[in-house]
Amino acid sequence: xxxxxxxxxxxxxxxxxxxxxxxxxxxxxxxxxxxxxxxxxxxxxxxxxxxxxxxxxxxxxxxxxxxxxxxxxxxxxxxxxxxxxxxxxxxxxxxxxxxxxxxxxxxxxxxxxxxxxxxxxxxxxxxxxxxxxxxxxxxxxxxxxxxxxxxxxxxxxxxxxxxxxxxxxxxxxxxxxxxxxxxxxxxxxxxxxxxxxxxxxxxxxxxxxxxxxxxxxxxxxxxxxxxxxxxxxxxxxxxxxxxxxxxxxxxxxxxxxxxxxxxxxxxxxxxxxxxxxxxxxxxxxxxxxxxxxxxxxxxx
Numbered sequence: 001x002x003x004x005x006x007x008x009x010x011x012x013x014x015x016x017x018x019x020x021x022x023x024x025x026x027x028x029x030x031x032x033x034x035x036x037x038x039x040x041x042x043x044x045x046x047x048x049x050x051x052x053x054x055x056x057x058x059x060x061x062x063x064x065x066x067x068x069x070x071x072x073x074x075x076x077x078x079x080x081x082x083x084x085x086x087x088x089x090x091x092x093x094x095x096x097x098x099x100x101x102x103x104x105x106x107x108x109x110x111x112x113x114x115x116x117x118x119x120x121x122x123x124x125x126x127x128x129x130x131x132x133x134x135x136x137x138x139x140x141x142x143x144x145x146x147x148x149x150x151x152x153x154x155x156x157x158x159x160x161x162x163x164x165x166x167x168x169x170x171x172x173x174x175x176x177x178x179x180x181x182x183x184x185x186x187x188x189x190x191x192x193x194x195x196x197x198x199x200x201x202x203x204x205x206x207x208x209x210x211x212x213x214x215x216x217x218x219x220x221x222x223x224x225x226x227x228x229x230x231x232x233x234x235x236x237x238x239x240x241x242x243x244x245x246x247x248x249x250x251x252x253x254x255x256x257x258x259x260x261x262x263x264x265x266x267x268x269x270x271x272x273x274x275x276x277x278x279x280x281x282x283x284x285x286x287x288x289x290x291x292x293x294x295x296x297x298x299x300x
Contacts, residue, residue: 002043003043003044003066004043004066004067005065005067006064006121006122007031007042007047007062007063007064008037008038008062008063009038009051009055009061010036010037010059010062010126011035012036012060012061012130012133013060013078015035015036016033016035016036016058017035020058021035024058027048051064051072051074052108055074055106056104060075060076060133061073061074061075061126062074062075062126063125063126063129069113069114069115069119070110070111070112071109071110071112071187072108072110073129074106074108074109075106075132076104076107077104077105078103078137079102079103079105081137082136082137084100086220087107087144089167090147090167091148092148092150092151092152093151094110095148095150095152096108096109109187111150111186111187111188118188128178132180139219139223139260140172140263141170141220143183144167144170145169145197146183146184146194148167149194150184150187169197169200170218170267171218171219171269172266173197173198173200175268176198177266221290223260223267224290225250225290225292225293226246226250226260226261228293229245229249230282231286231292232292234280234281234282239279240272240278243257246260246261269284270282270283271283
């Protein structure tokens with residue numbers, strides 16, 4: 001079998017300037033380099049740069065594929081919007097690592113299959129998984145949980161027998177987006193393991209709305225504050241808030257609020273009636289709503 005390696009880097013938040021592009025050109029003479037990307041394929045030889053260091057300095061997303069079975073994905077997130085502490089519970093030695101620089105958090109996902117039998121080529125993998133970055137910035141940690149599952153599916157860590165407490169289970173495992181389904185395939189997550197996680201998610205939600213004592217739902221602090229604001233707004237004003245009400249209270253941009261509303265709806269935590277203004281309402285018991293904190297700025 002002939003050797004094949006594929007490297008792709010993407011700059012999302014800030015394009016590369018001429019100096020950065022020149023520095024990258026010193027590393028590789030063969031790569032296709034633009035202000036937003038570096039792409040290279042190898043049928044012999046190897047890439048001379050260190051992908052982790054290049055991510056820290058230049059890029060926001062990285063994909064590596066090799067036809068001997070290696071899948072490697074890295075995402076870089078602004079440290080002011082995503083904290084390393086959110087990722088730490090999901091770390092798994094064989095599939096997921098994370099670290100922080102002064103300005104960013106780097107998420108590092110790995111999957112290995114020495115047979116290489118499932119090699120499909122680059123095929124737009126990075127573009128299809130790019131929405132995960134926006135999901136993470138909106139507080140959706142489902143891809144981290146999927147990475148943890150992938151790293152523990154063949155061992156006993158999932159049962160807590162290694163002494164570690166299993167990580168929090170995010171809501172919405174029963175309704176994965178196309179990018180999350182693609183990520184699960186990229187990480188070679190067994191479909192049976194994923195199906196069991198999805199069934200457990202549905203069971204947790206059913207328990208939360210039943211008359212039995214509620215089982216605690218898992219959502220981020222940021223998501224919880226949006227839910228708390230919605231709860232108190234409806235309680236006081238007898239109707240749901242507009243997105244501009246969230247903007248004024250939390251001091252964040254309209255796109256950030258809209259993204260969060262969409263995410264909470266996708267996770268099944270809130271509902272809204274199409275075409276009806278101020279129709280936002282909670283889809284979880286009020287006992288599950290956290291306390292609304294006094295805001296001197298955004299809740300994160």
